[in-house]
Amino acid sequence: MAQPRTTSQRPHVLIVGCGFGGLEAARALRDAPVAITLVDRANHHLFQPLLYQVATAGLSAPAIAAPVRFLFRDQRNLTSLMGEVTAIDAGLRQATLEDGSLLPYDHLIVAAGATHSYFGRDDWAAFAPGLKTLDDAFEIRRRILLAFEAAEREADPVRRQAWLTFVVIGGGPTGVEMAGTLAEIARHTLPGEFRNFDPSSARILLLEGGPRVLQAMPEVLSASAQRQLEKLGVQVRVGARVVAIDGTGLQVQPDTGDACRIDARCVVWAAGVAASPLGRQLAQAAGAETDRAGRVLVQPDLSLAGHPEITVIGDLAAARSHAPGKEPRPVPGVSPAAKQMGRTAAANLRRRLRGEPTQAFRYRDFGNLATIGRNSAVVDLASPLGPLRFSGYWAWLFWLFAHVYFLIGFRNRLVVLIDWASAYWSRQRYARVISDIPPQPGKDG
Amino acid sequence: MAQPRTTSQRPHVLIVGCGFGGLEAARALRDAPVAITLVDRANHHLFQPLLYQVATAGLSAPAIAAPVRFLFRDQRNLTSLMGEVTAIDAGLRQATLEDGSLLPYDHLIVAAGATHSYFGRDDWAAFAPGLKTLDDAFEIRRRILLAFEAAEREADPVRRQAWLTFVVIGGGPTGVEMAGTLAEIARHTLPGEFRNFDPSSARILLLEGGPRVLQAMPEVLSASAQRQLEKLGVQVRVGARVVAIDGTGLQVQPDTGDACRIDARCVVWAAGVAASPLGRQLAQAAGAETDRAGRVLVQPDLSLAGHPEITVIGDLAAARSHAPGKEPRPVPGVSPAAKQMGRTAAANLRRRLRGEPTQAFRYRDFGNLATIGRNSAVVDLASPLGPLRFSGYWAWLFWLFAHVYFLIGFRNRLVVLIDWASAYWSRQRYARVISDIPPQPGKDG
Numbered sequence: 001m002a003q004p005r006t007t008s009q010r011p012h013v014l015i016v017g018c019g020f021g022g023l024e025a026a027r028a029l030r031d032a033p034v035a036i037t038l039v040d041r042a043n044h045h046l047f048q049p050l051l052y053q054v055a056t057a058g059l060s061a062p063a064i065a066a067p068v069r070f071l072f073r074d075q076r077n078l079t080s081l082m083g084e085v086t087a088i089d090a091g092l093r094q095a096t097l098e099d100g101s102l103l104p105y106d107h108l109i110v111a112a113g114a115t116h117s118y119f120g121r122d123d124w125a126a127f128a129p130g131l132k133t134l135d136d137a138f139e140i141r142r143r144i145l146l147a148f149e150a151a152e153r154e155a156d157p158v159r160r161q162a163w164l165t166f167v168v169i170g171g172g173p174t175g176v177e178m179a180g181t182l183a184e185i186a187r188h189t190l191p192g193e194f195r196n197f198d199p200s201s202a203r204i205l206l207l208e209g210g211p212r213v214l215q216a217m218p219e220v221l222s223a224s225a226q227r228q229l230e231k232l233g234v235q236v237r238v239g240a241r242v243v244a245i246d247g248t249g250l251q252v253q254p255d256t257g258d259a260c261r262i263d264a265r266c267v268v269w270a271a272g273v274a275a276s277p278l279g280r281q282l283a284q285a286a287g288a289e290t291d292r293a294g295r296v297l298v299q300p301d302l303s304l305a306g307h308p309e310i311t312v313i314g315d316l317a318a319a320r321s322h323a324p325g326k327e328p329r330p331v332p333g334v335s336p337a338a339k340q341m342g343r344t345a346a347a348n349l350r351r352r353l354r355g356e357p358t359q360a361f362r363y364r365d366f367g368n369l370a371t372i373g374r375n376s377a378v379v380d381l382a383s384p385l386g387p388l389r390f391s392g393y394w395a396w397l398f399w400l401f402a403h404v405y406f407l408i409g410f411r412n413r414l415v416v417l418i419d420w421a422s423a424y425w426s427r428q429r430y431a432r433v434i435s436d437i438p439p440q441p442g443k444d445g
Numbered sequence: 446m447a448q449p450r451t452t453s454q455r456p457h458v459l460i461v462g463c464g465f466g467g468l469e470a471a472r473a474l475r476d477a478p479v480a481i482t483l484v485d486r487a488n489h490h491l492f493q494p495l496l497y498q499v500a501t502a503g504l505s506a507p508a509i510a511a512p513v514r515f516l517f518r519d520q521r522n523l524t525s526l527m528g529e530v531t532a533i534d535a536g537l538r539q540a541t542l543e544d545g546s547l548l549p550y551d552h553l554i555v556a557a558g559a560t561h562s563y564f565g566r567d568d569w570a571a572f573a574p575g576l577k578t579l580d581d582a583f584e585i586r587r588r589i590l591l592a593f594e595a596a597e598r599e600a601d602p603v604r605r606q607a608w609l610t611f612v613v614i615g616g617g618p619t620g621v622e623m624a625g626t627l628a629e630i631a632r633h634t635l636p637g638e639f640r641n642f643d644p645s646s647a648r649i650l651l652l653e654g655g656p657r658v659l660q661a662m663p664e665v666l667s668a669s670a671q672r673q674l675e676k677l678g679v680q681v682r683v684g685a686r687v688v689a690i691d692g693t694g695l696q697v698q699p700d701t702g703d704a705c706r707i708d709a710r711c712v713v714w715a716a717g718v719a720a721s722p723l724g725r726q727l728a729q730a731a732g733a734e735t736d737r738a739g740r741v742l743v744q745p746d747l748s749l750a751g752h753p754e755i756t757v758i759g760d761l762a763a764a765r766s767h768a769p770g771k772e773p774r775p776v777p778g779v780s781p782a783a784k785q786m787g788r789t790a791a792a793n794l795r796r797r798l799r800g801e802p803t804q805a806f807r808y809r810d811f812g813n814l815a816t817i818g819r820n821s822a823v824v825d826l827a828s829p830l831g832p833l834r835f836s837g838y839w840a841w842l843f844w845l846f847a848h849v850y851f852l853i854g855f856r857n858r859l860v861v862l863i864d865w866a867s868a869y870w871s872r873q874r875y876a877r878v879i880s881d882i883p884p885q886p887g888k889d890g
Contacts, residue, residue, distance in 0.1 A: 043590060043879045060505035062876035069638040070877070079640040082594040082879075101598075135880050145488060149527040153546075193514040195524040431507035432515070434488045434527075435580050 010035045010077075013349065014095060014105035016085045016278070018045050018068050020335045021314030022111035024342030026078060032350055036078040037103060039095075043067055043082045046134060049335060049403060052174060054137040055268075056181040057145065057432045061134050085112070085278060090286035090307055107309050107352075109345050110282060110296075114315035114333065117274035117293070124245045128269040131174055138435065140268055144182070145434050147266040148202075152194050158263075164202040165264035167250060169242055170271030171208030172215070173370040176225060178268055179206040180373035183232040188374075204233060205262065207240040207252060209271070214370055214378065216332065221378040224391040228376040242271075273333065279316045286310055291318045300328070300360035301348050302341060308352065313341035321363035331363045340364065371399045455480045455522075458794065459540060459550035461530045461723070463490050463513050465780045466759030467556035469787030471523060477795055481523040482548060484540075488512055488527045491579060494780060494848060497619060499582040500713075501589065501626040502874040506579050530557070530723060535731035535752055552754050552797075554790050555727060555741075559760035559778065562719035562738070569690045573714040576619055583880065585713055589627070590879050592711040593647075597639050603708075609647040610709035612695060614687055615716030616653030617660070618815040621670060623713055624651040625818035628677040633819075634874050649678060650707065652685040652697060654716070659815055659823065661777065666823040669836040673821040687716075718778065724761050731755055736763045745773070745805035746793050747786060753797065758786035766808035776808045785809065816844045 011034050015022050018040035026038050044065035053059040069080045084098040094104045116130030129139050144166070151163040166186075168179040183204045190199035206213070206229060212222040213229070213236060226236050237254065244251035249263040275294035283290045288304045289297040295318035296304070302319060304310045313319075319341060320328035331337045340363060348358040367381035367388075377395035381388040390398075456479050460467050463485035471483050489510035498504040514525045529543040539549045561575030574584045589611070596608040611631075613624040628649045635644035651658070651674060657667040658674070658681065671681050682699065689696035694708040720739035728735045733749045734742040740763035741749070747764060749755045758764075764786060765773035776782045785808060793803040812826035812833075822840035826833040835843075 043594060043877065060507045060876075061878045061880070062505045065878050067877040073637045079597075080638075081598055082591075083598065134878060138880060146527075149488060152524075153526055153528065192518045193512075193525075431505075432488065432512040433506045433510050433579060435506070435583060 011106040011353065012037065012104065013107045013109065014039070014103055015109045015111065016040075016095065017111035017113055017276075017314070017316075018042075018080075019048070019111060019113045019314060019338060021113075021338035021342040021345075022109065023071070024339040025109050025111065025313065025345045026072065026075070026342075028343050028346030029077070029349065030075055032077070032346070033353065034077060034107070034349075036075075037105075038068065038072070038078055038080045039083050039085055039097070039103070040068060040080075041082070041084045042133070043069070044134075045071060047406070048132075049406075051131055051134070051137050052177040052181065054134065054431065055131055055140040055144075055178065056185060057141055058181070060431045061137070065134060086281075088278070088282050088285050088310075090282070090304075090310060093309070105309075107349055108311070109342075109349075110278065110310065110312045110316060111314045111338070111342065112276035112278045112316050114273045114275050115277075116269060117272035118269070119272055121245075124269070127245045127247055128169060128250075128267040130269040131178070141431075142434050143266045144185070145432055148190065148194070148199065149434075150265070152196050160197060161201075161203075162248060162263040163265050164197070164199075165205070165249075165262065165266075166202065167205045167207060167262060167264045167267045169207050169250075169267065169269050171206055171210070171213035171236070171238065172270060175206060175208070175268075175270035176213055176229065176370055176372055178270060179204055179234045179236075180229055180232055180371070180376060183229075183234045184373050187233055200233075204235065205264070206234050206236045207242060208236070208238045209241045211238055213238065217368055217370070217378060217380055218387070218389065221380055221389060221391060225370065225372055225378050228372045228378075228391065232373050232376065273315070275316050279312075282310070282312070293318075301358040302345055302361050303348070303358070308358075311345045311348070313345050314338035317341065319361055319363075322360035323362050329363075331361075332365075334368075336366060337363055369395070369399050369402065371396060456551040456798065457482065457549065458552045458554065459484070459548055460554045460556065461485075461540065462556035462558055462721075462759070462761075463487075463525075464493070464556060464558045464759060464783060466558075466783035466787040466790075467554065468516070469784040470554050470556065470758065470790045471517065471520070471787075473788050473791030474522070474794065475520055477522070477791070478798070479522060479552070479794075481520075482550075483513065483517070483523055483525045484528050484530055484542070484548070485513060485525075486527070486529045487578070488514070489579075490516060492851070493577075494851075496576055496579075496582050497622040497626065499579065499876065500576055500585040500623065501630060502586055502877045503626070505876045506582070510579060531726075533723070533727050533730050533755075535727070535749075535755060538754070550754075552794055553756070554787075554794075555723065555755065555757045555761060556759045556783070556787065557721035557723045557761050559718045559720050560722075561714060562717035563714070564717055566690075569714070572690045572692055573614060573695075573712040575714040576623070586876075587879050588711045589630070590877055593635065593639070593644065594879075595710070597641050605642060606646075606648075607693060607708040608710050609642070609644075610650070610694075610707065610711075611647065612650045612652060612707060612709045612712045614652050614695075614712065614714050616651055616655070616658035616681070616683065617715060620651060620653070620713075620715035621658055621674065621815055621817055623715060624649055624679045624681075625674055625677055625816070625821060628674075628679045629818050630874065632678055645678075649680065650709070651679050651681045652687060653681070653683045654686050656683055658683065662813055662815070662823060662825055663832070663834065666825055666834060666836060670815065670817055670823050673817045673823075673836065677818050677821065718760070720761050724757070727755070727757070738763075746803040747790055747806050748793070748803070753803075756790045756793070758790050759783035762786065764806055764808075767805035768807050774808075776806075777810075779813075781811060782808055814840065814844050814847065816841060 013034045013036045015038045047064040050064045072078045085095045087096040094102045118124045147163045154160040168175045186202035187200045214222045241253045243253045253259040279296045286307045296312045297318045302311045315333045319331045344361045369379045371377040375393045377399040378391040379395040458479045458481045460483045492509040495509045517523045530540045532541040539547045563569045592608045599605040613620045631647035632645045659667045686698045688698045698704040724741045731752045741757045742763045747756045760778045764776045789806045814824045816822040820838045822844040823836040824840040
């Protein structure tokens with residue numbers, strides 16, 4: 001294992017994870033007199049807000065995945081390593097990588113993010129994949145496309161309907177995007193392509209355990225989102241708790257009565273999120289606490305009590321926002337919050353290097369937006385004049401430009417725009433690649 | 446298994462494989478009074494001439510893979526099925542799919558293509574993947590990118606050099622493209638991105654068993670191709686026979702002396718091609734012969750002796766070109782030949798339906814071109830005034846536009862052009878996605 005190039009006696013900053021938080025922290029340390037090592041399991045930074053587009057064959061993976069070392073090629077104080085931090089020794093100040101090699105640090109920023117949670121039912125993972133990484137997106141894309149292919153080959157109408165029933169579990173932003181896009185694929189992309197059934201007969205179900213979809217939004221926008229989903233052809237069921245999932249369907253317990261079975265071959269999990277397991281290991285090693293979701297409880301300045309050299313940010317941190325004169329409030333698990341924490345972590349590290357006191361994290365909430373489908377979205381913006389709420393076409397346009405804008409630094413925004421414009425006008429989805437096809441029997445290799 | 450929609454008593458044409466041959470045959474039967482079923486293992490038609498670009502992270506997969514059912518959505522006499530034909534019963538006139546279901550046919554066009562051949566050393570496949578499918582390209586891309594990542598983490602200089610040694614086996618068009626592009630990546634794309642080594646210290650070796658690269662080309666162009674490769678930094682070794690490959694390197698026997706060992710962690714196989722195993726099964730079932738490469742010997746009209754209802758085309762056929770007044774000549778395994786055979790198969794099928802005699806296949810050779818890298822290519826065009834041969838920048842430009850032109854019908858030629866233009870000016874490669882990352886220990890799912 002190569003040692004990071006610790007130039008002279010510059011303090012060594014180890015950043016774990018290159019999501020929105022880790023990326024922003026690393027960028028904000030560009031001119032700092034430190035030697036940074038950035039470690040991530042993947043070789044790319046993922047623009048997660050558009051991951052559902054890869055899962056639904058609307059965008060290709062390279063459009064939303066930027067190579068980490070390309071992003072930092074000009075930042076000479078940073079070394080990027082592809083690898084996985086499996087444990088942190090807070091006493092010895094070193095991290096262990098998956099091959100057992102050790103990375104010592106003077107300052108540590110942990111931004112390892114979150115993964116799916118099946119609420120103790122990890123056996124469901126095989127039947128209902130979640131959507132966090134590119135590999136997850138490929139698996140979901142594969143299952144969606146294969147379900148339609150299987151339906152074309154299936155002669156039995158009952159079994160065919162099971163292939164044509166798509167269930168999305170969880171009514172948060174990802175679940176709403178997935179369900180809306182699936183409905184569009186069935187109603188607008190695929191018709192005309194099959195000879196043995198009508199793709200618009202596909203049934204898209206969105207199941208939410210709580211009383212409404214998009215619970216982080218005001219009620220009026222939740223109601224609007226549900227109407228827009230239903231207009232696209234999605235069947236929305238709130239207060240619907242999933243009690244069993246297997247390879248051919250699932251069991252749902254509505255608030256109102258007995259559990260019923262839904263035969264469905266393609267089920268997507270968008271219900272639960274848990275912090276990366278590194279959080280618990282770190283908390284144990286550093287004498288910190290974790291909350292129920294496995295997130296590490298941090299000090300107001302995002303560091304750990306007794307370990308000012310360790311900072312935890314992003315979805316891995318159970319952080320609070322400290323606005324002057326207000327009660328501390330929990331920070332939501334959204335990408336703007338992760339970015340802001342990354343900047344605060346970097347600023348506090350600089351202060352510490354200069355011997356100045358650190359500052360408490362303050363989350364600036366610019367609002368919330370979620371897309372549903374073509375021309376459909378909801379927007380809830382914070383403004384000095386009070387909240388600005390709108391939905392439908394203009395909300396969708398706002399969502400679109402906000403996302404293309406934040407793709408800055410990515411590959412080719414122009415290519416993404418052309419992809420989208422062409423998908424918009426043709427209602428086509430070009431990234432319909434089923435890979436991982438089992439090898440031919442007898443094929444060499 | 447759904448039966449194909451055999452409209453009234455229209456004869457049922459089964460086409461196996463949607464490469465260049467199968468695609469062209471299906472298209473040419475657009476207005477024929479037949480019911481077509483097109484079966485392919487993949488859900489996409491692959492533009493194979495650019496597959497090396499996916500393997501070297503220059504293009505994303507959807508740019509060169511068009512969904513089969515999208516291509517044929519408006520051809521109402523065609524049903525497309527994703528599936529694999531495992532056997533053909535020439536007596537009963539039916540094909541067996543991988544799940545055991547049966548597809549009866551009146552006319553059969555087999556265009557199942559070719560796969561890699563390791564000349565009896567199938568154990569080499571694990572160490573030296575070949576390049577025929579998208580999955581192959583992803584695997585090679587993954588190995589190339591991971592080799593550079595491993596080099597950045599490797600402290601031992603000898604082991605690091607093994608990670609930075611890339612060997613391409615086979616000096617045909619694919620091998621030349623792969624080696625040239627690898628050299629460009631090492632010399633022009635990656636410098637500046639690593640802190641522990643200089644990517645331009647990577648060694649790219651192209652091994653060819655025969656006396657020269659691009660043996661299908663005139664000698665003068667082979668020599669030019671070798672010079673262009675060497676200018677890019679590729680070490681070309683002709684007359685070099687590989688006698689062993691393992692996970693850490695390979696053994697090469699030069700014409701001139703003792704075998705020597707090359708330590709290399711990334712080896713690409715571009716040496717051998719064999720017909721799909723379906724060829725031998727079909728030949729056995731229909732009483733036909735195969736050649737050494739497993740290709741089926743066909744009649745002048747591409748049908749099988751004694752089975753005029755079976756036609757074999759593309760890389761699976763050992764076909765001859767029958768030009769009036771000339772000796773029959775073998776047809777090369779290139780995509781224009783496969784397309785022309787597809788058109789001949791369709792035309793002969795129409796003749797048969799009308800009760801007319803079929804015609805012999807005649808291959809029109811428009812020339813040959815191969816690219817080597819940025820601004821480097823060789824072109825050998827047939828023209829009425831004699832062959833037109835050129836190489837270097839203008840050959841490369843010719844190659845580029847020929848390929849973009851033949852991407853017609855594909856997704857978004859504009860997107861591919863922008864990708865290429867931007868790659869050309871920035872020397873960047875954006876599709877640097879390593880997928881298939883092993884899941885985190887303890888991760889749910």
